[in-house]
Amino acid sequence: MPTYSALTTLTAKAAADALAEAIESRMDPEPIGVGVFEIEDGSGLWELGAFFTEAPDEAGLALLAMVHGARPFTVSEVPETDWVAKVRRDLAPVQAGRFFLYGSHDADRVPEGPVPLLIEASMAFGTGHHGTTLGCLRAVDRLAEAGLAPGAVADIGCGTAVLAMAAAHLWQVPILASDIDPVAVEVAEANVAANGLAGRIRCIEAAGFEHPELAAAAPYGLIFANILKAPLIALAPDIAAQLAPGGIAILSGLLNEQAEEVAAAYAASGLELEGAEQIGDWTTLCVLKRRA
Secondary structure, rough: OOOEEEEEEEEEHHHHHHHHHHHHHHOOOOEEEEEEEEEEOOOEEEEEEEEEEOOOOHHHHHHHHHHHHOOOOEEEOOOOOHHHHHHHHHHHOOEEEOOOOOEHHHHHHOOOEEEEEEOOOOOOOOOOHHHHHHHHHHHHHHHOOOOOOOOOOOEEEOOOHHHHHOOOOOOOOEEEEEEEOHHHHHHHHHHHHHHHOOOEEOOOOOOOOOOHHHHHHHHHHEEEEOOOOHHHHHHHHHHHHHHHEEEEEEEEEEEEEHHHHHHHHHOOOOEEEEEEEEEOOEEEEEOOOOOO
């Protein structure tokens, strides 16, 4: 069965939400799904995507776009793809510092020496292939080599929990991995168990530090926050408050051009830049809470 996508952009979330509601309630054929997402490139634009199992009414889409101030829709047929097979082809094992990330389909390729981290290929977010996760892994590897010894670790926005698992291989300390998405928490728990780390890492559903277990485990010697620019800036005061003196936060999910603004937000919260690395279009920052 073919699937069709219709994509457009708008300059305000309210307008994008109104257009999404109009598409869901007025289009014939009806969409099977509609989503609105902020484009994290500093443009201030919102993308709307609608998906159909029949060719959509392009005239109706054009009219709705005009009424709601959206750019004209781009309509295309989505090619049929075996996504699991594609992920397995595309996600080759990755070496990140001392860590070797692989899927179960590559279990026979794990070398001697590096720390192996199993990430199931069907769980394609936070696998280490993206410059953001890779940057975080390189950063924590460097910090461990430099002698960082955190009393507790938090992985905020954990996805697959790959960063929490890396920390568990480095230190015998309490580690909490949290995500706002309950599906991500399930993925994290599955990966933790598959890596033999059950009981070492606690996976919880939480937005930022809004969970009693996160509060109880503070202060942290290391905090990972591999999310996006806007929530990173919003979390700056909380991360500064939850870090122990001498503690470090590893921040990623940032385009290179966004790094300066995020670093400034953390500086305003009393944290200083300890290090930064660019990988392709993405930057990873390390910020330090100085001892008194």
